[in-house]
Each structure stands twice: as C-alpha cells, then as structure tokens.
Amino acid sequence: RNGFGYGSLTGHPEAGEEAFVAELEPDGAVRFRVYGFTSAGTVATAATRPLTRALTRATLRGYLHAARDIVSP
Secondary structure, eight states: OEEEEEEOOTTOSEEEEEEEEEEEOTTSOEEEEEEEEEEEOSHHHHHTHHHHHHHHHHHHHHHHHHHHHHHOO
16 A cells, blocks of 8 residues: 645645555555545635535546556556
8 A cells, every 4th residue: 555645735725635545455456545625725715615616526537537547558
C-alpha cells in the first residue's frame, strides 16, 4: 500500500482533505482509492454549494480516469 494526502490551506474556498491510496491485493489486482471530505471555506463557497459539489465530482472523475490511464495504457 502506498499513497499520499493533503489538506487545504487557511483561506482556500474549500476546507478539507484528500488521500490517494494504491494497494496491491494478494491476487495481484491493484486498487486505487480516493478519500476526501470538504466543507465550505468561505461564505461565497457556501452560497454556491451545488456548483462546488458538481466541480468536486468532476475533479474526482478526472482523478479516476487518470489513474485508469496510468495502469491501462
């Protein structure tokens, strides 16, 4: 298992953390997991929550597509 994580800095529009973990299973399969949580970091972000959630989902899809492209060229 290997991975990394990071958190947002004070003043960022979103307050939260994400972790990216790749794990080699006993059968040889590789699992890639993304863990994360966010909350509004500013009043403006809170007011536009539906938009920021949609952007968060799109970003997650991008992470997963990139991971798939790396392991399945």
